[in-house]
Amino acid sequence: KAGVTQTPRYLIKTRGQQVTLSCSPISGHRSVSWYQQTPGQGLQFLFEYFSETQRNKGNFPGRFSGRQFSNSRSEMNVSTLELGDSALYLCASSLTPSGGTAYEQYFGPGTRLTVT
Amino acid sequence: GEDVEQSLFLSVREGDSSVINCTYTDSSSTYLYWYKQEPGAGLQLLTYIFSNMDMKQDQRLTVLLNKKDKHLSLRIADTQTGDSAIYFCAERTWNSGNTPLVFGKGTRLSVIA
Numbered sequence: 001k002a003g004v005t006q007t008p009r010y011l012i013k014t015r016g017q018q019v020t021l022s023c024s025p026i027s028g029h030r031s032v033s034w035y036q037q038t039p040g041q042g043l044q045f046l047f048e049y050f051s052e053t054q055r056n057k058g059n060f061p062g063r064f065s066g067r068q069f070s071n072s073r074s075e076m077n078v079s080t081l082e083l084g085d086s087a088l089y090l091c092a093s094s095l096t097p098s099g100g101t102a103y104e105q106y107f108g109p110g111t112r113l114t115v116t
Numbered sequence: 117g118e119d120v121e122q123s124l125f126l127s128v129r130e131g132d133s134s135v136i137n138c139t140y141t142d143s144s145s146t147y148l149y150w151y152k153q154e155p156g157a158g159l160q161l162l163t164y165i166f167s168n169m170d171m172k173q174d175q176r177l178t179v180l181l182n183k184k185d186k187h188l189s190l191r192i193a194d195t196q197t198g199d200s201a202i203y204f205c206a207e208r209t210w211n212s213g214n215t216p217l218v219f220g221k222g223t224r225l226s227v228i229a
Contacts, residue, residue, distance in 0.1 A: 004158070033216060043159075043204065043219040056216055090158055103147065103208060105217065107158035 002027065004093050004108035012114045018079040021111045025072050025093030031055075032074040033105065034066060037088040046089075049074055078113075086115045120207050122220035129228050134192040136223045138205030141186065148181065149206040149217065150190045159204060162190070192225075200227045 005024045013019050025032050034046040045058040049068035066076040072093075078085055092105040119141045128134045140148065146167040151159040165172045165179050165188075172179045178191040192199055202222040209215045 042221040045216040045218075048216060058216070092159075103217075104161060104164070106161060107151075109156075109158045 004091055004106055006089075006091050006108040006111050008111060009109065010112045010114075012116060013081050014116055015081055015083060017081050018077065019081060019113060020075055020077045021089055021091075021113075023074045023076075023091030023093075023108060025074070025091075026106055029093035029095050029106075030072050031094045031096060032068055032072065033092045033094075034074070034076050035090045035092065036060075037090055037110070038086075043090070046076065081115045083115050086113060088112050120205055120218055120220035122203075122205055122223045124221065125224050125226070127226045127228060128195050130195060130197060132195055134195045134199065134225055134227075136190045136192075136203050136205075136225065138188040138190075138220055139186055140188065140205070140207045142207055142209050143186070144209045147208045148179075148188050149204075149208070150177075150179065151204040151206060151219075153202045153204065153222070155201075162203075195225075195227050197227045197229055200225055 004026055007022045023032055031050045033048040036044045036046055046060055047054055047066050048056040052068045063079045068074045088110045090107050090110045092107045094103055094105045121139045147164055149164040150162040152162050153159050163174050163177055163179055165181055167183055170181055176193045180189045202224050204222045205220040206217040208217050
């Protein structure tokens with residue numbers, strides 16, 4: 001079974017631009033979560049989607065948004081990029097949403113975003 | 117809110133056991149996870165334990181949970197150079213609906229040949 005895939009793997013953008021990152025979950029997984037990883041802040045939760053509905057949202061400004069499609073694929077968008085948005089953005093999928101037991105999340109390799 | 121603390125670095129010799137420690141603050145029913153991240157890669161789920169368990173063993177990995185002290189440890193037996201990575205402890209409160217994982221900052225394990 002293929003793992004979580006994320007595209008693109010690397011991205012360089014300029015301040016003020018916007019960016020869209022894509023995540024394809026493991027086949028059969030309907031829950032997708034996004035995390036931002038930086039050296040200073042570590043791993044921070046952005047949002048979770050299940051069956052095309054946002055179930056949970058982390059403490060990020062409204063410039064960060066996401067959506068999930070009927071095939072469970074998810075995209076996240078960051079508008080008006082700032083230098084501090086430079087990070088590794090990780091997507092994770094799971095069979096069940098966060099309200100269920102166990103909640104095994106499987107991560108993709110991430111998209112490395114650099115804002116100049 | 118929830119908080120997860122880990123020491124930042126650990127160095128061990130090949131063949132020795134590694135013990136990575138983690139403390140957490142939430143006292144509710146909790147799932148606790150260990151993830152491994154190799155350079156340039158995402159996080160790999162190693163194992164997890166529910167807070168009503170004291171220990172879980174999976175091949176070279178042993179997880180110990182001291183619920184009273186809110187202390188979690190991951191022991192890697194016969195550590196190999198391929199175990200060099202960053203190890204993340206994560207916590208999730210189960211009994212309050214939709215809660216995401218809260219991660220520690222990670223422990224960088226260096227294995228010396």
